[in-house]
Amino acid sequence: MAEGTRVASFELDHRAVRAPYVRAAGRYQGPRGDVVTKFDLRLVQPNVQEIPTAPLHTIEHLLAGYLRDELSGATLVDASPMGCRTGFYLTVLGEPEEESVLEAAKAALARVRDHEGEIPGCDPLRCGNWRDHSLPGARAWAAEVLERGFIVQATVTLP
Numbered sequence: 627m628a629e630g631t632r633v634a635s636f637e638l639d640h641r642a643v644r645a646p647y648v649r650a651a652g653r654y655q656g657p658r659g660d661v662v663t664k665f666d667l668r669l670v671q672p673n674v675q676e677i678p679t680a681p682l683h684t685i686e687h688l689l690a691g692y693l694r695d696e697l698s699g700a701t702l703v704d705a706s707p708m709g710c711r712t713g714f715y716l717t718v719l720g721e722p723e724e725e726s727v728l729e730a731a732k733a734a735l736a737r738v739r740d741h742e743g744e745i746p747g748c749d750p751l752r753c754g755n756w757r758d759h760s761l762p763g764a765r766a767w768a769a770e771v772l773e774r775g776f777i778v779q780a781t782v783t784l785p
């Protein structure tokens with residue numbers, strides 16, 4: 627992992643990035659040597675676009691399974707939507723390369739784009755806002771993001 631990836635997210639210059647991208651955003655080592663790595667999975671350009679809550683929520687439910695499937699050699703602990711609605715924070719047990727996270731994200735989003743049938747966990751027992759979902763929206767946003775093409779984004783710190 628490149629030098630300079632351990633900075634806090636508020637040190638990132640959000641004007642200097644080009645979405646969609648994967649960025650290594652932090653690495654933490656526990657006392658027994660286990661490593662947790664954080665990544666940004668930015669889907670749309672900050673301060674230009676944002677994904678509406680219903681499609682973003684559905685992408686979250688679908689990524690929980692698909693990204694876990696696609697990420698090999700490391701364990702996805704969590705994929706949580708960013709409050710700004712431009713992407714997801716990924717928490718991973720292990721130290722996968724950015725390129726392998728990028729490939730896993732592309733494969734997972736292709737499965738979101740092509741998903742048919744029920745949305746996993748979309749009911750009042752398993753979701754905190756189960757009415758706020760849109761599968762057509764999730765599919766359309768996944769398709770749009772994939773068409774633009776993912777890159778590995780280096781951390782550009784604030785000037």
Ligand SMILES: [Zn+2]
Pocket residue numbers: 683687752753754755756
């Ligand atoms: Zn939910």
